[in-house]
Amino acid sequence: MDIVLIVKSIIIVTIFAVSLGIAAYETYFERVIAAFIQDRVGPDRAGPFGILQPLADGGKLFFKEDFVPTLADKWLFILGPSISMLTALMSSAVLPFGDTLNIKGQLIDVQGMDVNIGILWVFGIVSLGVYGILIGGWASNNKYSLFGAIRAASQNISYELAMGMSLLAVILVSESLSIKAIVQSQHGINWHIFHQPLGFMLFVTCALAECNRTPFDLPESENELVAGYHTEYGSMKLGLYLFSEYINMFISSAVIASLYFGGYNYPGIDVVHDFLIKQTNDVTGHNIATGIGILVFFLKTFFFIFVFIWVRWTLPRFKYDQLMNLAWKWMLPLSVANLIIEAAAELTPMPFLASWVGLGILFLAYIIFRPLFLKRKLKQNLQ
């Protein structure tokens, strides 16, 4: 068989296994960090430091009674969690985890596939992800599940718009839809976060909302909706829902890392690459440099996973009207403004300076017009 095919399949299987493994250990670290923030001990029974806790959880979920409510739509009830899991796992196919590996003279990307619609693929899969929740919530034939499902749908649609708009600014600057090309355009320390801090903030907020994480976890807010869309679920079907949330978290952290934090790029990547090639030979040096890049990528991803968990245990949940106001009245206009500023900055000879000047002008305009806006709102409230 072709060596490229073999290496490629090994890479794909590894990516699959790694995303499952990371998702499993996210649950552990979520509990550890929550315990730290709330000054508790956290999981400490299964293995040293409770490190086998995900296995124990998985075992527990597997051995529970697998059951379908009488009045539920049986096939859709099963289809819901399956779709959630499927869509969560599909999006990692286009993420570049590292640069190329040199194996027997062939350069092989450390990536499932490098399609030229890369980021649109992720976006499409994410927009399909909501079907899992919608179908599951509806099929349960339970009011609270249905409310959860409807909330999830409206929230995802609302935040997808702002997400797409802030994404457009990145695509505009890097001139490609392929995530590999986007990462390559941020070579060294030329990361997009420095060009588009506003776009980055919008994107992270939208990613939180798309993953249904706190403060956007209204679909499963337990004080209003029992448990939201998975009220009727138990056993491994519930496990799939919960697990797909953690996989989504990993994927969105990886996407944020590659869109705004340069993916596998780090300052001085060329120096390290040349140094390693000089120390060893062309092939080994290149492969070790790629390995360092993969490590850097995972460090960035882990940092964002940590941010996701940190936010969850720090911020309280939004009210529903606040959520919608934030999406439609703040994030969407801001992301359009961000897109216009970045597009205009691209046309000037100094895009970096121009984008910061543009953002400064936007901020100034906000400060100047804020009193007027508030006055009008006050008048409306008085009437």
Added chain:
Amino acid sequence: MQYLELLKNMSLVQWAFYFLSVTTLFGALGAVMSKNTIHSVLYLVLTFFSISGIYIMLNAQFLAAVNIIVYAGAIMVLFVFAIMFLHLKGDHHGFDNTIFVSALTAVGILGVILTLAIKKAEHFRVDVNNFNPKIGLIENLGDVLYKKYLLPFELVSILFLIAMVGAVLLAKKEK
């Protein structure tokens, strides 16, 4: 036996195409025939998905992605949302005469269009050797849209804007 030989000789691409065609038709039939509105919508999503697969086979990746994002991801979610929210049970009248006549007309028109399309396709057979396989990729699409068809493209976007403003106006309560 002859058919079995045919099946054996089918290439991978042909298998993929027939699989996608069957799922498309299955989804479309399911959307029309199922009694439950939600099931109908979900079948329609399946149809969109398989049509996207066919787009990918035609090397039109951008179209496939946009089809999934816009139709399967946004419009159909809104459909499901509205159906769930309004609790539409789906009024099933069964097949009366009007439905029969309109279905017949639709099938007739579709038949005419398909025959014409097939006739035309035979006329302009694609030159396999000189065909540019990158024609469906986004770079080429953007080039054509923003250079050759700039005016229609801009007009369409203005139309969209007008439709959006109209929708907002309709949704707003009169004071």
